[in-house]
Amino acid sequence: MLFNSPTFLLLFLPLSAMLFFNGRLRRWRLPIVVALSFLFYDSAAGDKQLGLLVACIFWVYVLSASPKALGSKARLALSVALPMGVLVYYKYAAFLLDSVGLHNLVPASRGAIPAGISFYVFHLASFAIDRFRGDIAVPPGRMGFACYVSFFPQLVAGPITRFKQVGENISRLADYSPSVHSIWGGIAMFVMGLGAKLLLADPLMIFLEPLLKSATTLDRVSGLYLILGYSFRIYFDFYGYSMMAMGLGMAFGVPLPKNFDRPYLSLNPREFWRRWHMTLSFWIRDYLYLPLGGNAHYYRNILIVFAACGLWHGAGWNFVVWGLYHGVLVVGYAWSRGVWDRLPSPVAQGLTFALVSLGWPLFALDLTTFAGMLGNLMTGAGAAAVQIDIEGWALLAVAALVTFAVDTDKLASPQPGRSFAWQQVLLALVTVASLPLIEGSKPFIYFQF
């Protein structure tokens, strides 16, 4: 069950709203949200995965909520050991062992990678580290902590929140009085996200699928379509999810931090990472980059954190290379900053967008296929001209237009005065246009991480 699924939209969301906004159940809101979140996770994830989540929550809470956790390295290590162990065992063990020539050591009975594991482990780790550092002076109650980790709007694909960002709102859930502003704001964000996913990301994939299947033999035009199309596809897919999560968070009384700030308008790779998947960037900065020494060893640390960032996305060399590629881009920018920063804005924007887009197909292709595609793109040796309909090009143009010329965040934020009516009309159009595409909508890309 994901936000774009009929089960979520037609059953889970109405049920959640009925329970949450029922005045008589107000003081039970926190346990209700936790129960709903577990139900959501159980139906989104595979068999026995809820048990793992609950075990990790329990473990970290017991070890980190105690006053003894302040400054105790042993407790911190023990606290993160279980969630990190689960993450390594389920997500990385097979990859790491295979990489050193030890095959089939991880039992197949292990099952699939638990849904959203990279996200909830980062939530748990940040809590444990913040408690160790003393940044969370007063720990939450058990239910509050369970809600922080499992809150269904952000459980399976972020944003990656810190306890400090949401803890207060979680603790005051029973007192939360929904206003027209919060409900409408939530609906507007949710609708904008749903539209991004169903009207742009999913339809783009219809044209991209045949290209991905024959990526090694594509001619230049098809290869270019693949790179641009996949770039917009991944953006609208993840932006859509994040907007839906933020909308739900706002409506359910726990506003979530922003995850995107029109990243394709960035003027350089470093700025891109301040505007794309912002909560991950900031997490990595605070819990990895700065402890490594930060700017004191800039180039080394940048490459380390970007390799880790790539690995966070997936257990495969394609993800590691993708991460390192971005590390090189950021380092390259730092080297050439004097020249780069003097480029006219449209040129800098275009260059950043092109470089970022060039890397995205690594999310869908293995290294050999990706290299073959790039080779064809450069040499023009590819012969397979996959037919891309006029609709495909039109969709690409619309995606580009929305990306570069429309401030979708602004459209989703409550507007005072006359423009409020127009905003409603626009969002109603997006809603109605999205409804016929709910059935058959594809899973979010970031769900697999």
Place this chain on the structure above:
Amino acid sequence: MFPRVYIFCVALGVAVLVAVTLIPVPPFKANAARISCAGRQLLFESKQKQLSMDTPYDVVAFGNSRILGVGEQELDMPDVHYFNMAVGGTSFRQSVAMLEMVARQGKAPKVAILSFDHVSLIYAQLPYEYPLPPERWRLLAGDLGGLFSGPYVVGPDWRKFRQRLFVDEPGFLARTLNFYILRDRLLMWLGDRDTPCGIAWRPDGSRQSSAVPSADLYGAPVPHPPLYDDRYPLLEHDLDRLAAIQQAAGTRIVVYESPVYPPFADYANPRLNPEMSGQRERLFAGCKARGLDCHPSPLIPGTAEDGFWPDAVHAPAKPLGRWVAQLVRPYFKSN
């Protein structure tokens, strides 16, 4: 800041979408070639409409691609008014539901012949594709009742039903407004009815095979796929429904197990999981107990004269039609 305009516009938009779902689909014979391109939902609807408009048929065939090739020509019973209701990819459960709908319209045929897939194909028990909500909720309620009374229902069947209730059924509800279905319905209504999709559909509801194999399986070796199993807890419930139609409408219900390529049957039958061979036994015992006319699969060899098997699970239409005729002929003594 109450979003009145939003609510009004969404309500208006949904009303427009719902209005499109109400646009009628032409009956199957009006344009078989075009309707058959429009997907299963509209195909079911147009075939059902065909039956509701015509005088009751003598024989109506229900099933999937395994019986779809049997038309008037293959049946070769000139005095018999025949229609093929089959739609590719659908299940025995779907056939039962379709026959119920036809009977409710007062158009039950004299003889309904239903193809039951070879148990190794785990096809018969697949869920209904048609109708969409709210009509299908009646079937859902019936199945729930069937689970309560079913003699072979165990815990996993209830879990599967929960999955159906909370995952599959919301999907079908969303399908009522599916873009492609709405688009095809609208296109047909606007007059784009003359674009055939290249499949040779015939006005009697059957589909002529586009390929003529020169040898069984085009000379390929007999496939030996892994044989899976899947429970069919509502088999008795479905047979009860057929028996009820037979009693209420006087329709003679004939069920036969769909033939598979004989060497494939030799491979599959001895290897059947106990659950699957048990299903076969339950089918025939259940039919007998309810007075339904059920038959094991016939042995149909591929020949140059009758046609060869295109694959291991689709019998050549001509001998299959002869088999179907053999089953229904006793109910039409003059033939």
